Amino acid sequence: MPHPTSRGPGKPGGTARVSRKRVAVSDSGKSGTSTSPLPLRPRRRAASEPSTRKLAQNASLRLSEVLQNLKKCAAAIQSLDAKLRQHNQEQDRLRRQMDYFALGQKITRTGSWAWNLSSGKLFWSREHFRIFGLDPENNKVSYRVFFRMIHADERAHVEREFQEAVRAGRDFDSEYRIVRPDGQLRYIQSHAYPVFGESGELMEYVGTAADITEQRQGEESLGSMQAELAQASRAITLGQLMATIAHEVNQPLAALVANAGAAVRWLAGDPPRIDKARQALTRIARDANRASNVIARIRALIGGTDVQRSPLDLNSIVHEVIALVRSELRRNNITVRAHLDENLRQVRCDRVQMQQVLLNLIVNAIEAMVTVMTQPKLLAIATVADVAGVMVSVKDSGVGLDQLVLERVFEPFYTTKPRGMGIGLAISRAIIEAHGGRIWAVPNEASGTTFRFRLPFNGTPAE
Amino acid sequence: MKPSNAVVYVVDDDVSVREALASLIGSVSLNVECFASPQEFLRRHSRDGPSCLVLDVRMPGLSGLDLQRELTRTAQPIPIIFISGHGDIPMAVGAMKAGAIEFLAKPFRDEDLLDAIRQALERDQAARGRRAELARIRGRYAQLTARQRQIAKKIVEGRLNKQIAAELHLSENTIKVHRRRIMERMGAANVATLVHLMEQLT
Missing domain, CATH: 3.40.50.2300 (Response regulator)
Structure with missing residues (x-):
């Protein structure tokens, strides 16, 4: 019979060591045959030599015991091995999951972060490091490092918003630009939410930071096209109006002046040509009527016989117009903030005209801030509802206008701009008043001007 | 007027x-x-x-x-x-x-x-x-022979009869005859006028 150990458990690697140990135990039992079997059978075979048969029997018994132990051993090893395998699989899966997670972050260009409020520690995912242009091995991040990377124009604003969110335990959504150590500018969109402990205390903020640079740059070029379009369409509407006035009025005026000159000359001739002069004077009367008809038509145009009024949400119009000028704002480094009253009731008004008024006020605000270099450029647009109507305000932090100018800005052909026509605010006022509303301007305490208009729910005198 | x-x-x-x-x-x-x-x-x-x-x-x-x-x-x-x-x-x-x-x-x-x-x-x-003047000058110039145009060009360039004769292998007398004919046909009283007229043709 071959030695049981030589058969072995047949298991490779680390399991062999375990089996060897067990075998060693049973060996020691076997080696003790001279001592340990004796007390077991002293009475049966006292001093006599143990028969070989007995010995063989004994050995076989022992062997089967050993075999039994070995089997148990093998089972134990097997279960251990299975557990080990399971553990490895688990680890593999975890590793794979981590890889997928990192890959997902890479593909979506979204890094994640967590900021512990009590320890003040900030965690960044690898992708977050990559987006911010930092090496995760050699850089430590902190709240301070993070905010220092935000573009100087937006830093204070973003930090203030973040602190406000933390104080209130609110979600935090923000978009900002960062300046990477290599000088590259990236556009980041961040979402974060607070995590609360068992007893409701704020533990940490976890969030994402998505690199939306390409998207924004695409939008920027698209946006600038849109802004140009808006500018163009605005110029076209006002320009068309001017062209209509110019052409339609200048034509009869030119005829009128020429006829008057002709009449004078026919009368001064020798002999005077009364017939010719009379014809010229008749044409003068006709042309004067024509000019005054043109004016009446233009008045009707602005007065709004053609406008289509329907109940509209002014907030949505504010959003539309902001979207139109977004790239213009960005190009001029202007931060826009909209404080829109969520409980706004709809107001009966003409969408296109309202867009025109808002666009006009916003473009004026932008122009007022273009030359401002020092202070942050802020455009604040607000809507507020009261019992009788809606008030919209457009506030800039621009150069500001003095009181004398403010009193005149709504007058037609009054302008403070070198290339202005002085017609935008005059038309805005005409539109607002046609809706039964009122428009006015006030200087801000610090700098700049606020333009406000108010539309009543029930005031539509032009209809 | x-x-x-x-x-x-x-x-x-x-x-x-x-x-x-x-x-x-x-x-x-x-x-x-x-x-x-x-x-x-x-x-x-x-x-x-x-x-x-x-x-x-x-x-x-x-x-x-x-x-x-x-x-x-x-x-x-x-x-x-x-x-x-x-x-x-x-x-x-x-x-x-x-x-x-x-x-x-x-x-x-x-x-x-x-x-x-x-x-x-x-x-x-x-x-x-x-335009009328130019047409008149053109009409006159058109009356010159090919040889006369050649000589007129040299006169305008400031060549003397002697030089022109040598260059064109003609006698000085022949040049003098051509010269008189050129001045008549172009209606020029002197060389200065001829230069002025010829300038307008270019």
């Missing part, structure tokens, strides 16, 4: 303007012809005496600037006074660069238009005189 055959052409699509300008121009004893479109002008106008064109810029179909280009392209030089209902500066600059006499924004003062018309007619008359 005002030749009786001078004509002012008015091209404007607005009938009020046409009537008024016809009356105004007529009141200073100038002939005037009105057209409602550039196409009509190109079809119908006849130019015998001095003339000028009072042209509206913006018209349906061909614009005033198109007409200006067309007249330049077909070598029908005529002084143009633009009148426009839009004070469009780039357009005015373009028109002036292309040789317009004046660009008047409607409504313009009647004197301004009449002054511009007078200036235009004078310029056209002068241009006509120059």
